[in-house]
Amino acid sequence: MSTLDLFNRCYRVRFNDLVFDSREPGGALAVKFEVTKTLYSMANTGSVTLTNLNESHRTRLAALRQSRRRIRVELWAGYGNDPSLIFVGDLRGFEDSAEGVEASTKVFGTDGGYKITDTRFTRSYAEGVDIRVPVRDLARSLSLGDGNLNELGLLQLGNYTTLPRPKSFHGLASKSLTEFLRGLGHTWSIQNGAIQILRNGTALARTGVRLNKDTGLIEAHFVDRRTVRILSFLIPELAPGYRITVDSQRVSGDFRVHSVKYSGDSWGGDWLCETECRIPRPLTPY
Numbered sequence: 001m002s003t004l005d006l007f008n009r010c011y012r013v014r015f016n017d018l019v020f021d022s023r024e025p026g027g028a029l030a031v032k033f034e035v036t037k038t039l040y041s042m043a044n045t046g047s048v049t050l051t052n053l054n055e056s057h058r059t060r061l062a063a064l065r066q067s068r069r070r071i072r073v074e075l076w077a078g079y080g081n082d083p084s085l086i087f088v089g090d091l092r093g094f095e096d097s098a099e100g101v102e103a104s105t106k107v108f109g110t111d112g113g114y115k116i117t118d119t120r121f122t123r124s125y126a127e128g129v130d131i132r133v134p135v136r137d138l139a140r141s142l143s144l145g146d147g148n149l150n151e152l153g154l155l156q157l158g159n160y161t162t163l164p165r166p167k168s169f170h171g172l173a174s175k176s177l178t179e180f181l182r183g184l185g186h187t188w189s190i191q192n193g194a195i196q197i198l199r200n201g202t203a204l205a206r207t208g209v210r211l212n213k214d215t216g217l218i219e220a221h222f223v224d225r226r227t228v229r230i231l232s233f234l235i236p237e238l239a240p241g242y243r244i245t246v247d248s249q250r251v252s253g254d255f256r257v258h259s260v261k262y263s264g265d266s267w268g269g270d271w272l273c274e275t276e277c278r279i280p281r282p283l284t285p286y
Contacts, residue, residue, distance in 0.1 A: 010077070013076075015107070022266065029051065030052055030104075033262070037239065037261075038259040044087070046089060077264060085236075089111035112142065123137060127164065135177070135180065138177040145195065151205070196240075201280060211246045226278050226279045233271060234264055241256065255278060
């Protein structure tokens with residue numbers, strides 16, 4: 001990505017069937033957004049502020065607010081004619097400003113929030129069952145995308161890759177998944193509506209971003225011996241769990257993205273990523 005590409009911005013915001021797209025005639029509004037994603041097993045959050053909505057837009061938004069349907073929120077952002085999915089989740093609330101020319105509506109959403117807090121799971125497993133079976137059942141009970149679920153290698157509990165004794169689960173699926181994976185040395189999170197499971201300290205086995213001054217890096221510095229904080233222009237491929245390479249005067253090497261905050265304003269201001277990374281641990285075989 002060249003420096004020039006970083007200023008040819010585009011976005012797409014969707015609330016169910018209501019779409020605002022900067023690439024469409026009349027689709028460009030004043031849009032601000034802020035999205036925070038982490039590797040923690042909690043809902044990622046996002047907000048989008050829309051300014052100068054016309055009467056038709058306000059009417060359709062009002063109808064969505066009054067309906068009892070769950071509203072899906074999507075935010076796509078990027079450069080050129082190819083925005084990337086930055087956030088997808090359930091709408092959790094609205095905040096309206098004063099009426100007038102600068103009237104705006106701020107929409108808040110969470111990625112998988114209802115599924116984390118509402119989904120319950122009850123099931124028992126016999127001794128000798130592959131440990132991946134209850135992990136997959138728990139994850140899929142949350143009704144999320146499979147993410148990297150089918151890429152899991154063998155999971156091990158002590159010296160066992162199968163359950164050493166019968167195992168039962170009863171209660172919140174999210175809590176049971178967190179506790180069970182903790183004993184296996186793994187964590188989970190939700191990224192863009194899909195499950196992501198990682199062995200502690202490791203990154204996804206996928207090609208990541210190379211950050212330098214020519215690809216959007218603004219500043220990078222060490223917080224401690226293993227943690228780096230990075231400020232860059234918005235790069236959609238910066239996402240929790242990914243391995244990235246940093247090349248700057250103060251920081252150089254490979255890191256795993258632990259958290260990232262995307263922010264931007266379509267009518268002025270920079271589109272930025274504030275990223276916290278950690279040195280990944282080597283992946284050793286079981």
